[in-house]
Amino acid sequence: MPDAVPNVLAIDIGGSHVKIMSSSGGDERRAVSGSKMDAAAMADAVDGLAVGLNYDVIAMGYPGPVVHNHVLAEPHNLAPGWVGFDFAKRFGKPTRIVNDALMQAIGSYQGGRMLFLGLGTGLGAAMVVDNVAQPMELAHLPYRKGLTYEDYLGEASLEKRGQQRWEKHVFEAVAQLMAALEPDYVVVGGGNAARLKTLPPNVRLGDNANAFKGGFALWLNSQLTV
Numbered sequence: 001m002p003d004a005v006p007n008v009l010a011i012d013i014g015g016s017h018v019k020i021m022s023s024s025g026g027d028e029r030r031a032v033s034g035s036k037m038d039a040a041a042m043a044d045a046v047d048g049l050a051v052g053l054n055y056d057v058i059a060m061g062y063p064g065p066v067v068h069n070h071v072l073a074e075p076h077n078l079a080p081g082w083v084g085f086d087f088a089k090r091f092g093k094p095t096r097i098v099n100d101a102l103m104q105a106i107g108s109y110q111g112g113r114m115l116f117l118g119l120g121t122g123l124g125a126a127m128v129v130d131n132v133a134q135p136m137e138l139a140h141l142p143y144r145k146g147l148t149y150e151d152y153l154g155e156a157s158l159e160k161r162g163q164q165r166w167e168k169h170v171f172e173a174v175a176q177l178m179a180a181l182e183p184d185y186v187v188v189g190g191g192n193a194a195r196l197k198t199l200p201p202n203v204r205l206g207d208n209a210n211a212f213k214g215g216f217a218l219w220l221n222s223q224l225t226v
Contacts, residue, residue, distance in 0.1 A: 009055035009093075010215025011046055012208075013062055013100060015077030015121050018042055021212040022053050023220065028212070038081030043090045058095040059215030060087065061103035063124075065137065069097050077121060096218045098226060099135040100211065101190075102126040106133050106224065107214030108187040108206045115183035116206070118190035119170065123150040127181065132225045138177065149173055158192060171200055178202070 008023040018037070019030040029049040033042065062082070065072040074080045088095040098106075101124025105116030109128045118124030123139040139150035151157060152169040161169075174186055188196065189206025199205065217224055 006056035008216045008219045009058050010212045011060045012211040018045055020049050023216040036079050038079040039085035057219050058093050059218040060097045061100035061211055062097055063100045066097050066099050102135040103214040104189050104211040106217050107210030112184040115181055115186045117188050119192040120190035121155050123153045131223045
């Protein structure tokens with residue numbers, strides 16, 4: 001008898017909301033997060049959101065660096081208390097954790113070599129090449145005038161420089177990163193992606209709902225390597 005397909009609870013953790021969805025169907029559920037939410041408070045919020053849902057395993061997108069299922073650094077926009085937290089023990093379910101940009105990238109992937117850029121409070125980045133998914137810390141690389149890509153592409157830059165100048169820097173950064181990394185295509189996601197009025201060649205908009213698809217794939221896509 002083949003193993004039963006597990007029901008996956010995907011958790012997308014952001015600076016303003018924590019969102020969940022089950023692979024067995026149903027709508028997204030969300031709760032406010034913010035600067036006072038630590039890992040324990042997030043788990044409590046998820047318990048409340050998941051009332052009535054049956055799930056076997058958990059996939060989690062975390063807004064910071066993750067290596068081998070371990071959170072490496074505290075988040076910028078949430079309370080401390082995430083590094084070293086045992087999520088599998090707390091939930092009582094097998095849990096896989098990846099960077100949130102990587103989870104959305106996996107859900108956006110349509111084969112070949114894809115670069116994903118997440119335009120939000122900061123800048124998330126990941127690549128998926130022939131079903132091998134790799135998180136990337138591009139945000140803090142130097143871009144221009146001694147400042148980083150995140151300094152020019154993050155939300156603070158949009159507010160400071162305005163739509164037109166911010167969009168110009170997005171396009172310039174995309175061109176630089178495409179030249180360096182040679183993807184077949186780029187997916188631009190994150191909360192501010194919809195602010196882009198046009199798109200360069202070989203670039204398409206993502207969808208925040210793809211984070212859940214990526215979470216499901218962490219458990220259900222046997223071809224994926226993370």
